Amino acid sequence: MAQQDPTPGCPRGEEQLPAFTWEVRANDRRYHVRSKKKFAFCLSKKKYRGNAIKTAKYNILTFLPLNLYEQFHRMANVYFVFVILLQTFPEISTLPWYTLLFPLSCLLLIRGLRDLIDDIGRHQSDRSINSRPCEILSGKSFQRQKWRDICVGDIVRLRKESFVPADMLLLCSSEPSSLCYVETADIDGETNLKFRQALLVTHQELGSEESMAAFDGTVRCEEPNSRLHSFTGTLEWRGETHPLDSERVLLRGCRLRNTDVCYGLVIYAGFDSKIMRNCGKIKRKKTKLDRMMDRLVIVIFLLLLVTSLCLAVASGFWARRFQEKHSYLAAVYKNTTPAQQAFFNFWGFTILLSIIIPMSMYITLEFIYLVNSFFINWDLEMYYAVKDIPAKARSTSLNDQLGQIEYIFSDKTGTLTQNIMSFKKCCVNGTIYGPGTVHENKQPPGSGLTRDHHGEQKVDVTLLEAAQRDSDPVLREFLRLLALCHTVMVEDRGDQLVYQAASPDEEALVLAARTLGYVFLARTQDTITISELGRTRTYQVLAMLDFNSDRKRMSVLVRDPQGTIRLYTKGADTVILERLRGRGPSEAITERALDLFAEETLRTLCMASKEVSEAEYQEWGRRHHEATVLLQDRARELDRLYEEMEQNLQLLGATAIEDKLQDRVPETIQLLKLGNIKVWVLTGDKQETAINIGYACKLLTEDMEILEEKEISEILQAYWVSNNNLSGHGEAPASSHLSWEHPEASCHKGRAIIISGDFLDKILHAGEVLKEQKGWPWRWLPRGRTGGSQEQGSLVEKAFVDLATSCQAVICCRVTPKQKALIVQLVKKHKKAITLAIGDGANDVNMIKTADIGVGISGLEGLQAVQCSDYALAQFSHLQRLLLVHGRWAYLRICKFLRCFFYKTFAGLMAQVWFAFHSGFTAQPLFEGWFLALYNIFYTSYPVLSVGLLEQDVSAKKSLEFPELYMIGQQDKLFNYRVFGATLLHGVGTSLTSFYIALWAFEDHVGSKAVGDYESFSVTVAVSALLSVLVEIILDTKFWTALSFLMVTVSLLFFCLFSFLTQSIDAFKIAPAIFCFPDASRNALTDPYVLFVVLLTLVVNTIPSLTVHAFRAIVGKPTIQQKIHQKAKQEPEPSVELRAHAPRGSFRRRSSYAFSHQEGYAGLITRGDSLRARATH
Known part of the structure; x- marks a missing residue:
């Protein structure tokens, strides 16, 4: 496979073709079955794998040899076999040979049965996944089959709420323009929906089962790899070549949402799929005590040999002196010399003293591990009655290591949070509305619609009454904004409205507006219809100013039924407040409300609007239309126009949405911190969302100094310069010990690190970048000789790990499953620390396998994490009892x-x-x-x-x-x-x-x-x-x-x-x-x-x-308990204020903005791609 992916969008260039070595022919199983590839010498194997997965380690034929091979990696077992072999020689045997063979057989049998039981569980889970139903095109119709029956080149039909069984090219769907909405929480931890869209040619041509059966297109793409967010290839059909990218592909593990039916062509199946490529391999885990026992066995065995040798030499001297003293007994010793007697006695003493390493200790240990695992399974304090899920020790040989954890690596989505967004509070026109008294969701007068149960929102009774009085024009505009400024789609199913939201935040806001009487009813390409306290009003959508991570806001420009043009904007407080027309008492109260919301770790958005004159809109609209058809710098010109329009706003208020944590998560993290356990959060979600959750679960606190990528680079540069001055000119220090020259590089309780997956890549691949002479991310680190590149790369790794481990908290966002595992591996490599990884989805599997202890959260949607874990819990909070008690x-x-x-x-x-x-x-x-x-x-x-x-x-x-x-x-x-x-x-x-x-x-x-x-x-x-x-x-x-x-x-x-x-x-x-x-x-x-x-x-x-x-x-000395009491009484307050190496941002108040959204939805709506024909009014 080529080292560098071809440029997306340029598939016809001749230089890219050699990179596309993976060829998939639609509806041609025979080709894929016959294709072979070489893997060793002249041997070959099937190039295209089936879709069945296998996480089990053994089968009927391999269990005995593989299990024995693994068991004899224990030094004690090798030692026992050695002694048994010695006992078979009668000349040197001092104990019967069966005295060790029987207990050794019992030990091997007990461990083998334990491994067999564990593997049977893995076989059952594999069978469960491989037997999931699916629909595969066979002949000219779709047949109901199992996941394991899927082959590369098959066309598969997926239905709403089903999981994607393999990596597939989206051919068409029931949505307009063959859009497809998927949830990738099990892959990257993001809860917002993502859209995928089929090629126009397949959308138009493949509208029936007959046309799909006749489809004979060929996909040429890159070989299977672990890159979740990239895909490059081409589709060749009917003499034309069409470019493919990741927006056309559905990955295994995604879940189909808000789309009734879609069809896909299988490109990668089974272990070739991207998520399985990120899962890593199952390795036998050994505890620190296990490894120490292996070394002690060697030490004891050497002591035993030395003792036996000394006693044997002494026996030779004694025999010679005895023979000289008692010469009349010479006939007894005529067949043995003192040297021979010493030789035989050496082995005799070795056998006699072999019981110093008792086999019964290992048998008893296995029983203790087993019973302690039962104690975990039986603990009612770790039983989750809501879903009837107890804790489960899936591995019975790692219990003691639960008492030595130093670092916990946790996923965010589904592990710390419940994946539930709810409208909690708001501030409108200087008035703060909170949950206070909870009012039942009543039907706003005249709405004439019922609500689905999922959409029910509890709001403050005062806010509900104020909305129904309709006497506050600012509140009216605020609620209109909630109902108008979004990218939510709606489907009217008779007496029920069903919202299809790409963002859980937007869904929560639209549902809150609906509960307060402002109901989003329908939208077309250029209109949006809402019910305002029972009165139906249709607004003309003039422009949608889309959200992206740089703008941190979105706007909608609408004309109301009276002809007035208004701009409605929502976004981060840091960008909205600086675009206001002026500041008054209402704005000051709103800022204070934002502070209060941030203290409660709620996700905040500011709402603003302004009236736009007809002349201003006509001029701006003309330039906007010209910008949309530019071939170059289109995005930059649109951003400039958006910036121009979103000025001189009037603040309407702010919303506070709760991203619900699991029960007792903050208390658990605080308790773990007191036990000197550091918690790192590794998530595929956005930085703002990760930071907000960090504050919510008390991992981050207001007095912490946050080190981001710029500050980290400066600290690493300072470290490099100081060590370079000590060790020579441009070469890596001879000593691997890092001597931080700056006082702030020491451990601070008030310091936290927040980095992205891209920055982490620079750390992890520093040596490779040097070796390949690519663009060097660290300008302060000179490019040395090729031979020293790996050493310099390792030095950067160790410097970063030392800095990160000196901080109280670390948050890594936008990381892939493979990067999660690499972070764990990095800490294990450089700190020799015992690590624990906890997660709930397929994107956490590799991390769980890599860590010394893997914990899966059960009871949620995915089972992959639990299947590969050592311990299964229902709640993150159960971790405190699992570690601190058991x-x-x-x-x-x-x-x-x-x-x-x-x-x-x-x-x-x-x-x-x-x-x-x-x-x-x-x-x-x-x-x-x-x-x-x-x-x-x-x-x-x-x-x-x-x-x-x-x-x-x-x-x-x-x-x-x-x-x-x-x-x-x-x-x-x-x-x-x-x-x-x-x-x-x-x-x-x-x-x-x-x-x-x-x-x-x-x-x-x-x-x-x-x-x-x-x-x-x-x-x-x-x-x-x-x-x-x-x-x-x-x-x-x-x-x-x-x-x-x-x-x-x-x-x-x-x-x-x-x-x-x-x-x-x-x-x-x-x-x-x-x-x-x-x-x-x-x-x-x-x-x-x-x-x-x-x-x-x-x-x-x-x-x-x-x-x-x-x-x-x-x-x-006083006991540990007494020391703890003394420490609590004598702990002094810090005498100096801790400051970061580099200053933090310029904002005095911490923004708790967080918004889950994907760029591009506004474009889909304005083009009409996402709108059903029946949605028009």
């Missing part, structure tokens, strides 16, 4: 579980090493084989299991009251290499005490029953270690339940039960080689001397822990 508890429980498990393993089994020093380094086991097998499974696992399942340091309520407690997980304080080292030393100390006190006791003394034998010694050491471990776990447990007591009791009962069974005389008689400790526990533990030794060992092992606990309680 996440923090899970991290606490897993960390404490790992500490306890490693401690009990080292404390109980390291005695094998000390015993080697007293058994001639012969790799002889100290303990009974059954004790080794059952120690980690039954004797000590249940108390640590209760810790992993139920441990709490504070209650759920306190966790939410003190979100600062969450920072412990972010800082890895509960389990790290230092904690592991301390646990290792603690366990080694316990094992030393247990072994040598027993050895000292058995060395020169015997009890009343002469229990000085090896078996009794083994039992004494085992019981001492076991009880010491249980007491230590009891002391370390903070949250006790009946289950906790039961677990400790069950452990002791299991020890007694299995000791009786495995050490019985009957068992010894049946299999003396397997049950080789007959009556050992009964002989030892009925002797008072042995019991005294056990008690002494227990006291010696417990005293250090009790001492540490007492020391911390008396003279140690």
Whole structure:
């Protein structure tokens, strides 16, 4: 595929043709099925994919090999297989081979079943999507089939409210001029409707099923790609070539709105469609603790090898000295030398000590993860009763990472907001009307029309009464403006008016005007008809001055039935107020009202009008007509004329529209901030809308300094200059550490960043731009050698990330799904932070897959986000409980579980090493084989299991009251290499005490029953270690339940039960080689001397822990909770005012203007393209 897209609109140029390598022939399945493309050496595959999608990872044939391959990426599993292979050699085996094979098989089976269950869910969701109904042209008629049956080149019929199943060229529709209205909220997050229009030739020629069946046009376009907002190609039909662009294409995932029927030619299907190209791949996610455990396994294995090697070398020296001392036993050693014995003992010790990495720990971990996931599923505080949607943990292996999140990347539309716009307040002629007393929607007298339920608007009773009195001329003009100045289309369905609005803001205003008695009835190409308190009036539309993002306003020039010409204008306060004829008391009150509306984070628009004389209109109209037919600079000339007309306005008032947030969104974000979690909003919506929502959800505050793209560039330039001066002439600094030379580059709570997708592209592709010698966006960054371009690009990335992460809030607007994922990847790459992404639509899938934790909002229109997520929630507000309660508890429980498990393993089994020093380094086991097998499974696992399942340091309520407690997980304080080292030393100390006190006791003394034998010694050491471990776990447990007591009791009962069974005389008689400790526990533990030794060992092992606990309680540092209280009391007020690096805009008052609209609708109306014939009156 060519590196650069051909210029749209110039398809006939010969230089563009090679770029169009994707050829689609209408109604020619055979061609697309036979087409192949090379992908490796001489191999080829189908060029055109089917429309079926597959997010599942396995099938019947690939499940076993792929799942095993993934599982053996865990170092522990590789280690266990290695030890099992060693056990198959009888010369070196000290334990039966099946002692590890059975638990390893159980572990692989449990994880495999979990992965299988997860994948079955993905198969079901894939089947649900692929089985959606559609209508495909087959022969000369449309047949009802499934999405999966669609092929490239097919013609598909879509009906109103249906989703687009593939990327299609719009051929024609039931709307005038073959317009088609689509909602792209699931793709780019924008809620306003967008229009697409078919080519004139297909609109005119393809009016019947027979003509479509005979259609044999060929589309040549670019190869499948991820660029959502661009498309370039041509349609060749009947010897003519027609240019195609993105305005002619319907993308998969769009929803058909306000259009009864449309027809499309499939260009890209399935995974070739643009939205699927933006979805990314499913990757197995590992938690930070998982990765740490992999490294610890390597460390423990190396320690084990070093220990085994030392003991093996010692065994060689001991064997040689023993043979020299006892030469009369030479016949016993005639077949082995000391070196051979050392070699065999090395592997024997490796097998004997292999239980230091207990497989049961991994099995227990899986169970803990599973149960903690059930706790999330069962939490009624995260149950959304309105739609009967509970929280769901779709992944069961990431719970602990929920307690370590540092950055949350959130979508806006459908995640923070409800996608509902409602007219809330207004200020007219200096009077503010608010919701105050809510009045039911009554039928304005004489309107003679009923309203659809969706259109009902609640308004202030005072405003309704004032409108019906009709005594205020300014209010009358204000309501007329609402009913006249818009691009809404209307359809009269008998006794019901149905509005078709491209903008939810405009729909809310027109509905409010209708509720107040000014009903928009109909429009034609040059007229608009409204009902004013029951009186029908038709206005002649002389001109529509269209909205765009630069003008931030739209106007309509109309002639009323009396012949008076008036201009009605609505737009941002920043542009309307500076175009007023004068300022008076009414204008001052309106400005104060705008301040109040902004404080309530409502979306504001100012309304103004003026009367235009006939002479002025005739002169302006003549120049306007001349400008509309210009071939060059048409847009610039029209903007100049619009500017000229929109002067000397009279302010009528201002409106305030509420973009409804989901419940408790601001409170949730504030709570997350207190937990040191930074929230970034990534949206495809416009900047004004994103900023307005930022203020509404308290992500942005009035005292924040906003850094926009200009200021960010200046800060990055200052950083580059300072580092360049330190590191050399024009080269990247040798150190990757960024030393910001400017004090304002440090972390400020009062700073926020707002950037666009285009600016982000400059950051992300800085290295590529340098390498390709394209236009360089950073003039202060010199172009270096090609080899250093990537290094310089990475430096720009890191500088930006350091700046962004030092700010309290970041908002990225106009970003594509791929850019969302790249932002997440950027933070993960440069900050090594744990990230969470949350969204509800297909445009969030890639971001959700890229983040360490992906959360899907369920219950809304799209299911793609939930299908690819790790956790599904019904509301954004449930995130606070998921992280601050379940996440923090899970991290606490897993960390404490790992500490306890490693401690009990080292404390109980390291005695094998000390015993080697007293058994001639012969790799002889100290303990009974059954004790080794059952120690980690039954004797000590249940108390640590209760810790992993139920441990709490504070209650759920306190966790939410003190979100600062969450920072412990972010800082890895509960389990790290230092904690592991301390646990290792603690366990080694316990094992030393247990072994040598027993050895000292058995060395020169015997009890009343002469229990000085090896078996009794083994039992004494085992019981001492076991009880010491249980007491230590009891002391370390903070949250006790009946289950906790039961677990400790069950452990002791299991020890007694299995000791009786495995050490019985009957068992010894049946299999003396397997049950080789007959009556050992009964002989030892009925002797008072042995019991005294056990008690002494227990006291010696417990005293250090009790001492540490007492020391911390008396003279140690205050607890986290105490620190939080002290911090709240001692937090000083900031002594200086924080200022941005570059000054913000010149406006003293923050504008809360936001308006969802797409440029071009006014042109459609004035050309008559969007008007049905029956709409005329």
